[in-house]
Amino acid sequence: MKVPQGMGEGRASGPGLRRFSTAVLLALAGLLGSCGSSTHAANPNDIYGPLPGWLPKSSIPVNRVVVASTKDPKLGIEGDTIKAILSHGQTLITLSGPAVPPFVTPPPPTTTATFTISVSHTSGTVPIRAIDFALVDGIGRFFYPQTFFGARPPKLAPDGKTISFQVREVMATGAGSIRWAPDGVPLATWAFTVEND
Amino acid sequence: MNLKLKSHPPSGRAGGGLARRNRTLAAVGLALSATLLAVSGVAPAQAAPKAAMHPTAHAGASSSSGLPPIKHVWLIILENKSYDATFTGLNNNTYLWKTLPSQGTLLTDYYGTGHFSLDNYVSLVSGQGPTVDDQNDCPVYKDLQGAVTANATDPVNNGQFVTAGAQYQANEGCVYPANVPTLFNQLDAAHVSWKGYAQDLGNEDSSGPSHDAGACGGPTLNPTTNPVPNPGSANATDQYVPKHFPFPWFHSIIDDPSNCDTAHIANLFSSTDGLYHDLQKVSTTPAFSWISPNNCSDAHDAVCHGNNLSGGWTNPTTPNAPVNYTGGLYASDLFLEHVIPEIEASPAFKKGGLIDVTFDEGFPAFTFTGNSFNNSPTDPPTVESSIAADSAGENINGDNVFYEPTGPNTPLKTDSSGNQLFPGPGDNSFIDRDTTIPGLILGGGGTPPGARIDAVSGSTASATIADQAAVITDVGRSVTGANVPAGATVGSVSDTPAVATLPNGGGCSNLCATTGSFVLDVAGVPAPPTGPVTSVTLGAETTATDPLFSATGAATGGGDVGSVLISKWNKPGSQDSTFYNHYSWLRTMEDVFKVAVDSPGLDGMGHIGFAAQPGLTSFGGDVFNKCKACKR
Numbered sequence: 001m002k003v004p005q006g007m008g009e010g011r012a013s014g015p016g017l018r019r020f021s022t023a024v025l026l027a028l029a030g031l032l033g034s035c036g037s038s039t040h041a042a043n044p045n046d047i048y049g050p051l052p053g054w055l056p057k058s059s060i061p062v063n064r065v066v067v068a069s070t071k072d073p074k075l076g077i078e079g080d081t082i083k084a085i086l087s088h089g090q091t092l093i094t095l096s097g098p099a100v101p102p103f104v105t106p107p108p109p110t111t112t113a114t115f116t117i118s119v120s121h122t123s124g125t126v127p128i129r130a131i132d133f134a135l136v137d138g139i140g141r142f143f144y145p146q147t148f149f150g151a152r153p154p155k156l157a158p159d160g161k162t163i164s165f166q167v168r169e170v171m172a173t174g175a176g177s178i179r180w181a182p183d184g185v186p187l188a189t190w191a192f193t194v195e196n197d
Numbered sequence: 198m199n200l201k202l203k204s205h206p207p208s209g210r211a212g213g214g215l216a217r218r219n220r221t222l223a224a225v226g227l228a229l230s231a232t233l234l235a236v237s238g239v240a241p242a243q244a245a246p247k248a249a250m251h252p253t254a255h256a257g258a259s260s261s262s263g264l265p266p267i268k269h270v271w272l273i274i275l276e277n278k279s280y281d282a283t284f285t286g287l288n289n290n291t292y293l294w295k296t297l298p299s300q301g302t303l304l305t306d307y308y309g310t311g312h313f314s315l316d317n318y319v320s321l322v323s324g325q326g327p328t329v330d331d332q333n334d335c336p337v338y339k340d341l342q343g344a345v346t347a348n349a350t351d352p353v354n355n356g357q358f359v360t361a362g363a364q365y366q367a368n369e370g371c372v373y374p375a376n377v378p379t380l381f382n383q384l385d386a387a388h389v390s391w392k393g394y395a396q397d398l399g400n401e402d403s404s405g406p407s408h409d410a411g412a413c414g415g416p417t418l419n420p421t422t423n424p425v426p427n428p429g430s431a432n433a434t435d436q437y438v439p440k441h442f443p444f445p446w447f448h449s450i451i452d453d454p455s456n457c458d459t460a461h462i463a464n465l466f467s468s469t470d471g472l473y474h475d476l477q478k479v480s481t482t483p484a485f486s487w488i489s490p491n492n493c494s495d496a497h498d499a500v501c502h503g504n505n506l507s508g509g510w511t512n513p514t515t516p517n518a519p520v521n522y523t524g525g526l527y528a529s530d531l532f533l534e535h536v537i538p539e540i541e542a543s544p545a546f547k548k549g550g551l552i553d554v555t556f557d558e559g560f561p562a563f564t565f566t567g568n569s570f571n572n573s574p575t576d577p578p579t580v581e582s583s584i585a586a587d588s589a590g591e592n593i594n595g596d597n598v599f600y601e602p603t604g605p606n607t608p609l610k611t612d613s614s615g616n617q618l619f620p621g622p623g624d625n626s627f628i629d630r631d632t633t634i635p636g637l638i639l640g641g642g643g644t645p646p647g648a649r650i651d652a653v654s655g656s657t658a659s660a661t662i663a664d665q666a667a668v669i670t671d672v673g674r675s676v677t678g679a680n681v682p683a684g685a686t687v688g689s690v691s692d693t694p695a696v697a698t699l700p701n702g703g704g705c706s707n708l709c710a711t712t713g714s715f716v717l718d719v720a721g722v723p724a725p726p727t728g729p730v731t732s733v734t735l736g737a738e739t740t741a742t743d744p745l746f747s748a749t750g751a752a753t754g755g756g757d758v759g760s761v762l763i764s765k766w767n768k769p770g771s772q773d774s775t776f777y778n779h780y781s782w783l784r785t786m787e788d789v790f791k792v793a794v795d796s797p798g799l800d801g802m803g804h805i806g807f808a809a810q811p812g813l814t815s816f817g818g819d820v821f822n823k824c825k826a827c828k829r
Contacts, residue, residue: 045547048477051538052547056769058296077291078499079527096523099500103430105336109643138561141668142713174561174627175282191282192499192525193560197313197334
């Protein structure tokens with residue numbers, strides 16, 4: 001899947017590179033270690049590079065783009081890109097944030113939390129409505145944004161284009177989540193923490 | 198790595214015969230400890246002078262202590278996420294949850310000890326309970342005023358530092374005096390090498406003078422004569438924050454310049470003194486490594502001020518420019534995916550290493566349901582639920598209690614009616630109190646909310662009132678307004694999320710409301726309005742109706758944060774539900790490195806502060822579940 005660069009979409013594109021780099025570096029380190037002791041076989045445990053044999057090899061995919069539908073809604077963390085299958089369309093949607101005002105001392109118990117949502121690779125009908133993004137704070141209090149913050153996005157996500165928009169609420173500090181329910185039922189939820197210290 | 202470490206190979210202490218010697222010395226130490234405490238009041242570990250590094254390598258602890266022969270430990274400490282937000286499947290797409298527990302043992306009931314950050318870091322390395330300024334992350338970097346009042350006849354005190362003056366006074370300082378010992382002093386005395394790595398340490402600040410170029414990561418060389426407001430916050434080029442690094446907060450560390458040299462304190466990604474450099478050989482790897490990611494990579498900031506490592510790496514110590522600035526667990530994953538494999542590739546890890554990844558505290562400390570973001574259909578969102586959810590199960594002085602040990606500076610003091618007067622380890626955050634109670638100190642708490650006017654929509658056809666502002670904690674509030682029946686209250690609120698936000702869905706049906714509403718009740722019976730309703734006033738909550746109010750409940754503390762331990766003595770993918778906390782971790786490190794030989798501590802077994810509390814145990818065969826000899 002081709003995933004565009006930009007705000008909130010590094011998770012889909014970056015980690016593969018990171019893993020590759022780490023693997024290459026570790027392999028190189030192992031080779032260099034072996035070369036330095038070519039006259040007699042080195043114990044792998046004595047050199048930097050190869051992972052210990054008792055460590056299980058990770059077969060669990062990480063950092064993948066997960067697929068969500070109303071029948072199979074998905075949870076993620078802020079920064080995750082989710083491939084959302086709606087009743088009449090699909091899109092890649094990423095949430096990041098919240099951004100908060102600069103640090104002040106003492107940090108107040110509530111703060112203005114601004115979230116950035118990006119959608120891309122859209123096909124079909126994907127409505128964009130502020131009310132579909134429900135915010136929940138750490139003790140279950142709901143907030144329903146009535147409007148977008150800043151520039152208003154189109155009512156429908158444009159095919160093939162990437163757009164970003166924001167929602168903003170005053171929220172208590174601590175854990176929270178934002179839930180997207182574009183067809184009237186939740187499709188994706190991202191967890192976040194509101195920090196202002 | 199400098200010559201000091203090269204010439205003194207680091208490792209844990211000897212096992213076998215030395216273990217037997219330890220037991221003898223421990224008994225002697227116990228007697229000496231009691232004598233020292235009774236005579237001088239000086240913490241006994243502090244009585245051990247700092248010695249040069251021992252010239253010989255030590256083996257790890259023996260299994261007779263219930264611990265495997267661990268030789269090297271790396272602690273990576275992240276920030277402000279409850280267990281439910283990290284290890285329960287909510288976070289189901291991450292290296293932290295998917296990969297790390299599959300390599301080792303996940304401690305499902307490992308607790309922080311306070312709120313906010315700094316008190317947790319202090320308790321981890323010294324066993325000291327929270328102080329007021331610790332709880333507030335140290336508004337001014339300056340000396341604490343007070344004294345250690347260790348008293349061998351007082352089983353509660355546990356070598357705690359007592360601040361001078363009236364209890365619970367803010368701006369009392371944050372740097373402990375030289376007679377408050379730390380794990381690092383104990384390691385020094387035991388000739389065990391240690392090092393603190395901090396990401397961005399020493400970087401130039403983009404927003405003014407550097408805050409962190411001082412001794413051991415502190416903002417100044419001398420907090421006694423040169424107090425510094427705001428010890429440091431993250432900016433674009435320097436996201437290191439001192440409150441997440443335990444070293445600058447103790448005179449027992451910073452008064453000895455050698456403790457702050459490059460053999461002991463370094464920028465994590467330094468090419469000459471950093472982690473990757475030191476991991477290349479056993480001889481250059483400290484026996485104990487403390488790793489503090491910066492305020493982005495530790496998951497603290499939701500949007501990072503600077504590089505979040507999303508751009509990949511040019512080489513192991515040089516990150517590329519980021520492709521985004523997303524923080525939180527996204528950023529900590531980027532950090533962990535880079536650093537953990539580096540450690541695992543090191544010869545020191547392969548020869549008896551232990552990696553421990555944990556968080557300082559939950560934020561908030563509690564959850565209601567086993568999932569931070571779903572209100573439970575059975576557990577009400579009340580302060581009682583939160584206190585129960587934070588029931589750390591601590592065993593203090595032989596008693597199981599539902600709070601973290603608070604120490605003498607933040608006592609769980611009550612009046613004759615049982616009203617909680619002091620905030621405790623959680624600084625009263627997330628709890629509402631009655632400020633009319635004589636002697637109450639509110640701390641970070643709140644008060645019951647006042648009246649609120651909501652725009653709503655309702656009609657005679659139904660008792661359900663559409664109200665986008667309705668929240669679960671509104672239940673029970675009085676409702677007044679045009680066409681609202683007398684005596685009406687907020688009944689059930691329908692916007693509580695349901696099964697659709699659980700992992701893998703499980704269906705949604707009509708439980709998945711996306712608009713807020715509440716049922717208009719009169720005497721507990723749904724009562725439709727007598728005409729159209731467009732606006733209502735929800736009455737002010739009282740101490741009787743506010744679900745977040747408690748006069749008698751202890752403030753929640755650090756909360757369950759979980760911990761992952763990876764070593765060849767941990768069964769991959771295993772879990773352990775024994776209750777542990779940061780004091781247990783300190784006790785474990787003291788046992789792993791057998792510091793009791795040279796630092797008998799409060800109990801003669803090498804434990805300081807609350808790590809010496811009766812009933813507390815270190816990690817054992819339940820955690821190191823592939824170590825057959827570790828069964829207690």
